[in-house]
Amino acid sequence: MSVLVVGAGGHAKVVIATLRASGAEIAGMLDDAPEASPVLGVPVVGRTEVLSSHAGQAVIAIGSNRVRQRIAGEYPSVAWATVVHPAAVVHESVALGPGTVVFAGAVLQPDTVVxxxxxxxxxxxVDHDGDIGDFVHVAPGCNLSGGVTLGEGVFLGVGGAALPGATVGAWTVVGAGGVVVRDLPANVTAVGIPARPLARP
Structure with a gap:
């Protein structure tokens, strides 16, 4: 398959590496920044507006959950590619949504839905029966136990963890190394062990 990569920042490097490892052809990159430059030899071929007439597949290679949500909403007719690194372990019962990327060394256990x-x-x-919402970012080195639910737009920071059955509400941020031992509400920032919401100013 040939895939257009949306975004030309640092996250795009890992997406491009994952695409290449999976045997995909890269059609180029799109970025709205005038200073955007090639990434790993892949040229910038236009702005994101090219998606409105793009007939092939594309993937959003931008780490910001909100930005991915915005771009996906602006171009709903695009054939969004699901990209999995061959060094990831994804059980055959796992369901992956369009536009999702799974990087090297990741493990997705049975009956997880992303x-x-x-x-x-x-x-x-992500252990068995995980429920990972749209536009979620599970950062490097995170460990989710069985039956964990991450609502839409959740960001779980580097090295974070969640205990069995825990739920994190939509658009909540869990800081690096945070451990979710009980349910967290939506739209908060939580840090620590156990992860607790920061007091609002």
Whole structure:
């Protein structure tokens, strides 16, 4: 398959490497920044507006959950590619939504469901029956126990973890190394062990 990569920043490097490892052809990159330059030899061939007439597949290679949500919403007719590194372990019962990327060393265990445009980053693990929402970013080295639910747009920082059955509400951010031992509400930032919401100013 030939895939157009949306975004020309640091996250795009890992997406491009994953595409190449999976045997995909890269059609070029799109970026709205005038200073955008080639990444790993892949040229910038236009702005994101090219998606409105793009007939092939594309993937959003941008780490920001909100930006991925915006771009996906602006171009709903695009054939969004689901990209899995061959060094990831994804059980055959796992369901991956369009636009989702799974990086090297990640492990997704049986009956996990991952929504649209999610990122399962390098060496992250999601155990059985995980429910990972749209536009979620599970950062490198995270470990989710069985039956964990991450609502839409959740960001789980580097090295974070969640205990069995825990739920994190939509658009909540869990800081690096945070451990979710009980349910967290939506739209908060939580840090620490156990992860607790920061007091609002």
């Amino acid at each position: 929504g649209r445009h999610a990122i399962i980053n390098t060496s992250a693990t």
